[in-house]
Amino acid sequence: MTSALLRVAAGGGVATLTLDSPHNRNALSTSLINELSEALAAAEADPSVRVIVLSHTGPVFCAGADLKETQAAFDGDGTLPVVPLADLLAALWESPKPIVARVGGPARAGGIGLIAAADIVVCATAATFAFSEVRLGVIPAVISVPVRRRITARAATELFLTGDVFDAARAVEIGLVTRVTDDLDETVRGYCESLVKGAPAALAGARGLLQDVTVRDELARMADASDHYFRSPEGQEGIRAFREKRAPGWIPRPPQ
């Protein structure tokens, strides 16, 4: 399956799902999320596929939730992508097949959710990361579910609260990324060659050792929390400011 937003290629036991919406930095629209979910299900159902690679075209791995689509939802003409994103992250987390992420450039917010759900993450030296949600008036709710299972609590606290950009070396240090290299394709190929040597049922079982059964329920709860913040006055101001390319104007107020 190849569509307007996603390219799918298979060969040598590897299915590569390539985010292909470089004009908006592979932002996670509902359509792209649904296409990823369908391609993931197809790869899982195909016995010739032993390993799944998440990749991208363009300079950016993934800019997180599609903030322009989000605005359309506020205007009554669209949907928020957080519920389908929660379902996609649950499916990635529970997949019986190993997943390798090939990250050639920046990842932000929801894009880091995809990375955290992968088993092995190979990134370029120039890749950068940020949990930018609080700067937009929203929270890293859905993505916190896989991310908190990868990185230390100290790092999650610092990075979720500051929203600061961090580099590839820091991403390895905190456990988000497996390997930093400028030989991205060769390194990904090497991991895939190792993974296809494993017995399929044993690989699924080994992956299962690292999965915990609470993830799907937690993701559903976090999708509700995320939806709340996206629709809040702060969320709407942050996203409007992004669209209008200006700094948001936060109005201090007591907690709700």
Ligand SMILES: C/C(=C\C(=O)SCCNC(=O)CCNC(=O)[C@H](O)C(C)(C)COP(=O)(O)OP(=O)(O)OC[C@H]1O[C@@H](n2cnc3c(N)ncnc32)[C@H](O)[C@@H]1OP(=O)(O)O)CC(=O)O
């Ligand atoms: C899942 C949950 C929350 C979220 O995910 S909230 C989303 C948070 N995402 C961000 O804060 C990223 C915003 N984007 C950037 O910071 C930068 O674009 C970039 C990723 C660092 C790339 O920079 P670059 O300079 O290469 O590109 P431009 O900024 O010039 O963007 C080009 C083009 O793409 C549009 N765009 C970028 N990001 C998005 C986006 N997220 N949604 C929609 N569109 C995006 C940008 O507007 C430009 O378009 P033009 O029309 O050309 O202006 C919540 C939970 O976890 O629960």
